[in-house]
Amino acid sequence: MEISEVKNADSSQCMRVAVNIRPLITSELLLGCTDCISVVPSEPRVQIGSHSFTYDYVYGGMGLPCSALYDDCVAPLVDALFHGYNATVLAYGQTGSGKTYTMGTNYTGEESNGGIIPKAMESIFRRVEAMKDSTKFFIKVSFIEIFEDKVFDLLDPNSSVFSKAEGASFAKPTMHARVPIRIRETMNEGITLVSVTEVEVMTKEEMATQLSRGSHSRATNLTNMNSQSSQSHAIFTITMEQNKISHCLAGAINDDLGDDILRAKLHLVDLAGFVRAKRTGADGRRFKEGIHINKDLQALGNVISALGDKKKRKEGGHVPYRDSKLTHLLQNLNLQDSLGRSSKTVMIACVSPADINVEETINTLKYADRAHNSQNKAVINREPMAAQEQRMRSSNISSTSDDGAQKLNILEAQVAQLLKQIHRTDKAAKRFLESRKASSSCETSSAENGNGPGIQTLMQAIEHWLEVTVRVYKVCAEYERQLEEEKDSDIRDLKEKTVKLSSYGRQLEMQKPNPQQLVKS
Numbered sequence: 374m375e376i377s378e379v380k381n382a383d384s385s386q387c388m389r390v391a392v393n394i395r396p397l398i399t400s401e402l403l404l405g406c407t408d409c410i411s412v413v414p415s416e417p418r419v420q421i422g423s424h425s426f427t428y429d430y431v432y433g434g435m436g437l438p439c440s441a442l443y444d445d446c447v448a449p450l451v452d453a454l455f456h457g458y459n460a461t462v463l464a465y466g467q468t469g470s471g472k473t474y475t476m477g478t479n480y481t482g483e484e485s486n487g488g489i490i491p492k493a494m495e496s497i498f499r500r501v502e503a504m505k506d507s508t509k510f511f512i513k514v515s516f517i518e519i520f521e522d523k524v525f526d527l528l529d530p531n532s533s534v535f536s537k538a539e540g541a542s543f544a545k546p547t548m549h550a551r552v553p554i555r556i557r558e559t560m561n562e563g564i565t566l567v568s569v570t571e572v573e574v575m576t577k578e579e580m581a582t583q584l585s586r587g588s589h590s591r592a593t594n595l596t597n598m599n600s601q602s603s604q605s606h607a608i609f610t611i612t613m614e615q616n617k618i619s620h621c622l623a624g625a626i627n628d629d630l631g632d633d634i635l636r637a638k639l640h641l642v643d644l645a646g647f648v649r650a651k652r653t654g655a656d657g658r659r660f661k662e663g664i665h666i667n668k669d670l671q672a673l674g675n676v677i678s679a680l681g682d683k684k685k686r687k688e689g690g691h692v693p694y695r696d697s698k699l700t701h702l703l704q705n706l707n708l709q710d711s712l713g714r715s716s717k718t719v720m721i722a723c724v725s726p727a728d729i730n731v732e733e734t735i736n737t738l739k740y741a742d743r744a745h746n747s748q749n750k751a752v753i754n755r756e757p758m759a760a761q762e763q764r765m766r767s768s769n770i771s772s773t774s775d776d777g778a779q780k781l782n783i784l785e786a787q788v789a790q791l792l793k794q795i796h797r798t799d800k801a802a803k804r805f806l807e808s809r810k811a812s813s814s815c816e817t818s819s820a821e822n823g824n825g826p827g828i829q830t831l832m833q834a835i836e837h838w839l840e841v842t843v844r845v846y847k848v849c850a851e852y853e854r855q856l857e858e859e860k861d862s863d864i865r866d867l868k869e870k871t872v873k874l875s876s877y878g879r880q881l882e883m884q885k886p887n888p889q890q891l892v893k894s
């Protein structure tokens with residue numbers, strides 16, 4: 374594996390903000406529009422009227438060339454994906470500002486305008502090919518849209534849209550033909566998308582096919598400001614699981630990876646453009662759509678602000694994820710990490726330079742400015758417990774380091790991993806006991822005398838169970854210690870998790886099977 378750029382990057386800042394100024398387009402030129410935004414030479418700073426804003430990068434309008442956007446902003450996230458980090462690209466801006474163009478979400482497979490998603494696909498598969506002798510990859514994609522507060526599966530194979538989409542000519546779906554994805558509340562107060570389609574892809578072409586299928590199903594409309602205006606927020610998610618091939622474990626391909634399975638997601642989000650009804654000529658249903666879009670974007674801005682407001686967080690301020698389907702979903706699709714602390718995120722604020730759009734452009738720049746204040750930490754998503762412990766060691770969690778946020782981050786990830794392990798062990802043991810019960814009448818003598826492979830498996834499961842329970846207690850103790858020390862907005866959340874985890878540990882201990890009794894039975 375290539376050496377991590379992530380390590381070299383400034384890992385303390387996970388929300389990077391870039392502004393992309395598209396050129397004046399024909400419709401604006403025909404209206405006689407002129408540029409209203411300028412870029413300060415050699416600085417990532419824009420000037421508009423009396424306002425001045427500084428970001429991480431500014432592209433177009435004589436700032437950096439747009440062609441550099443992918444390499445500067447997205448390539449490091451693709452690199453992060455290969456190192457087990459969740460990563461997110463969010464394209465934000467008014468309608469017609471170039472979000473879909475920049476993301477490449479409307480990719481048809483025929484040609485690429487250099488959009489981010491087609492480039493990311495290219496780079497992922499180039500790298501997968503280069504690593505194929507040392508690492509096994511399992512890559513899948515999902516593609517959803519949030520339209521009028523409902524979530525639709527853009528890759529649903531049962532949707533009528535795909536009946537014609539297989540060939541060259543795509544049939545545009547009618548909105549009523551689609552059934553929204555059911556959303557279910559989970560035990561930990563999150564939500565999950567019931568049976569969302571996740572398609573395994575082995576090649577760039579296969580991934581491109583899914584992208585173009587989904588793009589075609591997306592809700593768009595003709596408005597005064599854009600002939601193909603996206604009326605929904607689209608989230609294209611690439612999930613990558615990588616497992617080192619055993620004969621390479623000894624080789625020094627990347628010591629950092631150990632023998633873990635790394636699983637991480639890259640979310641590519643093309644947000645619907647915010648609109649002013651008067652300007653888009655929206656009425657009736659489209660007016661309603663606009664209200665939904667603006668409400669969602671406002672909610673997203675509030676979440677980003679809350680996360681970026683250090684003072685508020687320190688005072689235990691609430692992060693309003695539940696204010697809209699978009700933010701609630703983003704929180705639950707692992708994006709709470711990307712909007713929060715466990716991931717890497719780039720926001721690309723797209724703007725039109727036309728004076729006719731000055732008000733919207735200033736709004737976008739202000740929004741991006743708020744996001745620019747959100748600074749967070751990232752963690753790698755490793756599977757086994759060992760990785761968590763390694764993280765704990767490497768961050769010197771028991772020391773008096775000032776970096777509370779990172780410690781909490783690590784503990785949070787540990788709890789998630791432990792809960793997964795408990796579930797797995799619990800399930801395996803239950804399965805074993807059930808199968809043992811079912812076959813007890815015709816059990817062979819080897820199992821009856823307690824020396825058979827069945828008993829051995831059970832003993833191993835119980836040992837593992839105990840081991841995990843002890844670890845849970847250890848993490849709980851560490852949690853409690855941290856909570857005493859930390860005065861952070863995450864405390865409430867973490868406290869809840871600690872209580873849940875402790876009670877899980879207690880339950881486990883109570884349910885612990887007694888090997889002697891099992892052998893006798």
Ligand SMILES: Nc1ncnc2c1ncn2[C@@H]1O[C@H](COP(=O)(O)OP(=O)(O)OP(=O)(O)O)[C@@H](O)[C@H]1O
Nearest residue numbers: 395398468469470471472473474599602603645646
């Ligand atoms: N960098 C660019 N260079 C040239 N043309 C561009 C560029 N960015 C956008 N455009 C053009 O501007 C128009 C609007 O772009 P696009 O559809 O991507 O906007 P959008 O922000 O996604 O709008 P909406 O929110 O309404 O979907 C399109 O005709 C597109 O081809």
